Amino acid sequence: MTDHDDHVAGRARWATSPRGPLALVNAQHVDHVQPVWPVPGTWAPAAGGLTVTAAAEDGVVVDGVPVDGEVLVAGDQAVVPSTVAFPDGFAGTVSGGMLRVWDPASEAITRFAAIARFDRSDAWVTSGRYKPVDGLEARGSVLDAAGDPLEVAGHIETAFGSTAVRLVAVRSAPFQGSARLQLIVQDATSALPEDNPGSTYSMGRFLYLDDLGAAAEVVLDWNLLVLPPCAFSYQFACPIPPEENRIPVAITAGERHPVDTTGHVFH
Template identity: 80%
Template sequence: MIDAAFAAHVAERDRWARGPRGPLALVNAQRVDHPQPVWPVPGTWAPTAGGLTVTAAAADGVVVDDVPVDGTVLVAGDTAVVPSVVVFPESFAGTVSGSTLRVWDPAAEPIQRFARIARFDQSDDWVRSGTYVPLGDGAGTDREARGSVLDAAGDALPVAGHIETAVGSTTVRFVAVRSAAFRGAPRLQLIVQDATSALPEDDPGSTYSMGRFLYLDDPGAAGTVALDWNLLVLPPCAFSYQFACPIPPEDNRVPVPITAGERHPVDAAGTVLH
């Protein structure tokens, strides 16, 4: 029987997956490096400092930050103090990340098919502790560690340190990267592959082949940390080909199965969506 906090986590993850800005709604993520159209929305898009510009006529129905576009306007990217939100006809929406326009469709076909995120049953056996050792001053091997994890764009992620723990009978020293704060609290992230990471047609008991994420509180200093593997989550790329996947570092590829956490997004018949 799952506890109330875990049930709330499951419900929130399913809501996130099918939401209007959730991963199933992303229908295009197009890099804009010169003036060009972007499928399936109107306007001509071009790169500029701080985001993109869109050029459209009033009849195109493009609205940026609640103002209808008739000419050329700035669409501020996600690093701006207030990022822009773009609304198009037929309920499409757009956001800018770097030089990429992301187009969201709240009525996308995958959302209609989606039933739930399949997961392993919650088990106290998968609540473990580990020893967190933050990196030092960046000298020597620390510099190598800082460049050992790449995000989906190929940029180095900030490595926070290492977490040593037991997975089954195997002792593993995971590389932990810094994650965005969650509800104001700093977090660490593990990008993990394990023996369940496989294509579902190759292994019916599989999890997403590119790996999964585990988030945990950042203690800010060396010490013992809690690792609840029941909270392993799928990356956005498990839901849509429009997302690229970060590659788990070598240290985070474990040869034993972690039979906990999320497995795949599935439809009502249990068929894997992606």
């Protein structure tokens, strides 16, 4: 199996995993005492996460201990985030005042067939030049899906034929212990599928590459363009590609849309 085959198989496993985007059935901000569908308990904001109030018969388990009363559920910024289990296989995670509810047997997982993609082509492996920015410039003008600024790491200059572009690269979370950069891009294929049979997800796609930490020549394998989580579930918000990353070229490479067992695009 080639590295690209591994990449394709890994993406399908991620999409349908118990914490993959198809398993997320609710993402609810908790800013006052309230229930959260479809799980038991009453939830409330708290320093460091959320609290849940439940009776023993509700079957809520936090950090391996059944809840009978009020318990703090530590968020993902804690040294040790809490694990939450509910009846019927549901699970919960807390992030930024939000309770995410995951169903590893969700309806979306059962009808998922594949991530539609363009055929791989060496023609879409190109070169570019990465130039990091200094500290003040790096404070960020790119927003994530929650509206929070992302750290701009630098710019990548590359070209598609005669079309030269200067793309904004943001700093991504480490992957397998290595620092990496993220390009949030739209291109001429970014359109609703009913408007364009050769389309990709209208809100854009992501390309990741190693963060070398200094100016360097880089390889851009556009075959590795991936869909954001919001392409799989309305429970995710989408980051908006910065103006510089709206590429006026059709990049017919990488992932296009998630499709179900009838061949229809998820949304």
